[in-house]
Amino acid sequence: MLDIALFLTVAIMLALGIRRPFIWVLAYLYIDILAPQKMSWSLLQSLPISLIAFLLAFAGWMIGDTKANTQFTVRQGILLALLGWCFMTLQWADFPDSAQAKWDWVWKALVFGIFLPVTLITRLRIEVATLVMVLTAGAIIISAGMKTVLGGGGYGDLYLFVNDNSNMYESSTLATVAIAIIPIILWLAKHSTIYPPDWRVKTFAALLIFACLTIPVGTEARTGLVCIAVLGVLMLRDVKKRMLYLTGAAVLGLAALPFLPASYYERMSTLGSVQQDQSASTRMQVWGWTLDYVSERPLGGGFDAYRGNSFTYNLPVVETDGTTTSVEYKEITDGGRAYHSSIFEMLGEQGWPGLFLWLALHAIGLWQMEKIRKRWRERKAVGEQWQAPLASALQFAQIVYLVGATFQGIAFQPFVLMLVGLQIGLWTYCKKRESAKVELARKAARDARRAAASANPAMP
Known part of the structure; x- marks a missing residue:
């Protein structure tokens, strides 16, 4: 069935x-x-x-x-340049077969990120694209949230729709995306015109947000906890009753503590002991190797260049016997470990040019969303009150992604490139409306001058 x-x-x-x-x-x-x-x-x-x-x-x-009003923006140009540069690095990739396998989906994600904004020419299209993205991701999140609540979670043990550790089905990626879309869910619940914003919509939105918050627990992804903290701080900017917000967040956090599994506490405790955690220590070794690698190959080594890394380091192991604590060093030899950071992923695979393009893509996006938020937040006219909140929601989602991406190799995550496409679409939509408004004002001024000149021919 x-x-x-x-x-x-x-x-x-x-x-x-x-x-x-x-x-x-x-x-x-x-x-x-x-x-x-x-x-x-x-x-x-x-x-x-x-x-x-x-x-x-x-x-x-x-x-x-219609193609009459189609605009090609700076960020689409950056995506196009990044697409071309990725194709260039593919030609000298250290591991051609695995690089080709990654290229097979990366080019499609980049091309669609370039294409999506040109289709978002109306408010309805922007809304429905946002809604489909959230609800589709929500299908995975709701299923995972139900399994978490029923006790089926755990690091590497939260079974989703498919047993595939890639794209949205990778645990840390899902945790990051789940937290990132929370502000977008709130925007849809308040401003969408596709459905009436009644109690049913608000109840569903609240339950979906709850499911999103359970994902870092179910996956036991440490990045998810960091993303929750970051989003909590970000949302202080827009809430009107900050003390009530802080009190509510604290109460909910304390109320959730007794229901968290012991394994979650054990995994989160490693956030405070990075040097003693083999996973974190290995990541830092990979990052150090990447810096050494690009010092010799500043243009990068193509997709999956991390497969060539190898290193040996000493991991401190703390042992406690009664009141005596001793530290012993265990020699760890490893290799072929993934970057676990989008920054180092871009640096190792695409070199300094690729990293610059990727950082510029997101930096300009944050700036554009902030510009829309400031320009449109005080407007009271009908049809001009949804743009600023959406810009704020997309900006928060992007910041949460960037925080999560610092500890995951998700630089080309397709869902995030779709979010970038939404940002570009919103930016283009707002620019067109502002240009039309300015042109209308100029036309009205010209008509007024002509009317005045007709009424008083003696005027110069």
Whole structure:
């Protein structure tokens, strides 16, 4: 039944796109985030549905959308430059086979990140794309949250829709995305025009946020706890009753403590003893190796260049016997370890040029969202009160991602590149509206001058 339901969902979306081609864009968002073909065992698994939706989304835009107001922004240019640079580093990759395997999905994520903004030409399209992304990710999050609440979590033991440690189904990635979309859920619950913002919507939003908060517990991803703390601080900027917010957050945090499993406490305790934690120590060794690597190869070694790393270091092991504490050093030899940081992922794979492009992409995004927030937050006119809150929500989501990305190799995470596409779409939409408003004001001034000149021909 599940196989048939997934097949019918995809088939209906693709069929509806014949009448409304933008639905093909939504179909690709759904397929790329949820990966229903991996959940299927017959029908969808035998079809390249991701590629089909990808091509249909482009074809639908080419055939059905107007191109008159299409704008190519700076950030789309950066994505295009990053795409070209990744292709260049692919030519001299240290490990051609694994680099090609990563390129096969990275290029598609980058191209769609460039393409998505040109389709978001109306408020409705921006809203529905945001909603599909959140609800599709929410399907994974709700399932994982239910298993966590029922006691089925644990590091490496939280089983999701598919047994695939990649994309959204990687535990730390899911934890980061789950926390990042919380401000977007709040925006949808308050400002979306797709459904009435009644008690049912608010209840669902509250439950979805609760599910998001359970993901770092269920996955026992340390990055998730850091992301929760960062988001909690960020949201102080926009809340009106800060003391009530702080009190409520403290009460909820204390109330949750008795329900957390012992394994969660044990794993989170390693955050305060980085030098004694082998995982954290190994990451620092990889980061040091990466810096040495790019000092010799500043243009990077292509995708998966980390496979060439090797190192030996001494790990301090603390042993306590009664009142006596001793420290012994254990020699650790390791190699072929992943970067566990998007910054070092970009540096090792794409060199300094790639890292600069990636940092510029996100720095400009943070600046643009802040600019929209400041320009639109005081506006009271109908249809001008949703832009600033959305910019703020997307900015918070991006900051949470960047914090999580510091400790994960998710520089090209497709869901995040979709968020970048939403940011670019919102930026372009606001610029067009401001330009139209300025042009309207200029036209009104010209008409006023002409009317005055007609009424008084003696005026110069």
